[in-house]
Structure formats: C-alpha cells, structure tokens
Amino acid sequence: MADKSNAALREHLVEVLTGGHAHATFEQAVKNLPVELRGKVPKGGEYSAWQLLEHLRIAQSDILEFSRDAKHQSPKWPEGYWPSEKAPADDKAWDKSVRAFKRDLKAMCALVEDPKTDLFAKIPHGDGQTILREALLAADHNAYHVGQLVLVRRLLGAWG
Template sequence: MADRGNAALREHVVNLLTGGHAHATFEQAVKGLPVEMRGKVPKGAEHSPWQLLEHLRLAQWDILDFSRNAKYKTMKWPDDYWPKEKAPADEKAWDKSVRAFKKDLKEMVALVSDEKTDLFAKIPHGDGQTILREALLVADHNAYHVGQLVLVRKMLGAWE
C-alpha cells in the first residue's frame, strides 16, 4: 500500500508541475508572443513578458540546484532573480530562456519521478526542506508567474 501511495503522490506532483489543468501552461503562456511585445511593460504592470520569463527560469533553476547540489550557493534576492533589462537581447535569448526553463522543469520532474528519491527526506545542506517541498514550491511559483505572464499578454492585447 505504501508503494502505491508513494507512486500516486509522485504522479500527482508531476501533474502539478507539468499539467496546467485549472490554468494556462507555461507552453501556452510563451507560445506565439510577438517579438516586439516581449520587452514591453503594459501600463499598470510591473514587468515585461521577458522579465517574467527570466524570473521563472532563474527561480526554478535555483530551486532545482538547491534540491540536488550539496555545494549550492544562495543567490541574492532580488538582484539574482529578476533581470534588469526589460527586453531580451534578441530572439535567440528568448528562445534560449524558454528551452532552459523546459529543461530544468523536465529535470525536476525526473527527480520527483525517480523512485530512488526520498520525497520526505530532509535535504542535507538545507534547514528542513525536502524534495517534496521544493517540487511543490516550483509548481506554486510557476503557476503564479505564468498567470502573471498571461495577464501581461492580455494587457498587451497578445492573448486570445
């Protein structure tokens, strides 16, 4: 019974990380955004789509790195988590950030899916965190900022 429950928990967490279900997915939020709108901050918003994308990528990478790297180095808040530039340097920078986000998400999913990963064990170099907590943090943080990205796209008139 415990194995089945553990497998079900892993499946639920993976679905939470990748699903969307009640909200837009990352893929939907970044797909088809015109190049000229990626660096625009609409009136009433704090961030451009580029800044939100990079924040999603940086924060997710940091959580993943913390989750599996015994030599993890703490990043400085907020400087290391938010890009200063409103726009990507070019279209390649946007595409590279999207690919990196997807790669890191896939690695978090793999970590959670791996039966050798004890979801409940405290991370040795942390102060009480577990892989389960970090995976849920990624899912929660991503859902929040993907929602912001959708809202910014709506404000820019770039969401259907």
C-alpha cells in the first residue's frame, strides 16, 4: 500500500508542478507574447514580462540545484533573483530563458518521479528541507509568478 501511496503522491506533485488545473500553465503564460511587449511594464505595474520570466527561471533553478547539489550556491537575495533590465536583449534571450525554465521544470519533475528519491528525507546539506518541501515550494512560487505574468499580459492587452 505504501508504494501505491508514494506513487500517487509523486503523480500529484508533478501535476502541481506543471499546473493547468487551478491556474494558467507556464506555457500558456509565455505563448505568443508579442516581442514589443516583453519588456514593457504596464501602467501601475511593477514588473515586465521579461523580469517575471527571468525571476521564475532563476528561482526555480535555485530550488532545483539546492535540491540535488550540496555545492550549489544560491544567488544573493533579492538582487540575484531579479534581472536589472526590463527587457530581454533580443528574441534569443527570451527563448533561452523559456527553454531553461522548461528544462529545469522537467528536471524537478524527474527528481520527484524517481522512486529512488526519498521525498520525506531531510536534504543533507539543508537545514530541515525535504524534496517534498522543495517541490511544493517550486510549484507555489511558479503559480504565483505565472499569475503575475498573466496579469501583466492582461494589462498590456495581450491575453485571451
């Protein structure tokens, strides 16, 4: 019975990480965003789509690498988690960031799905964190900022 419960937990975690049940997915949030709007901060807003994309990428990468690499050094908070520029240098920078986010999300899902991963064991180089906690943290953080990205698109007239 424990194997079935563990498998179900892993499946549910992947579903939460990839989204799409209670909110927009990352893919939906970045799909077909006009190039000219990627660096625009909407009136009354704080961030551009580029800044949110980069923050999502950086934070998720940090969570993933902390989860699997004892030698990982997190960026300095808060400046290391946010890009200083409002717009990507070019289309390639945007595409590279999107690909990196997707690659790291896939890697986090693979870590969660791996039966050898003890979801409940404390990460040896942490201070009490578990893979379960890190996966939930990534899912929660991603959902929050994907929601912000959708809001930026709505305010810029580029959603729906």
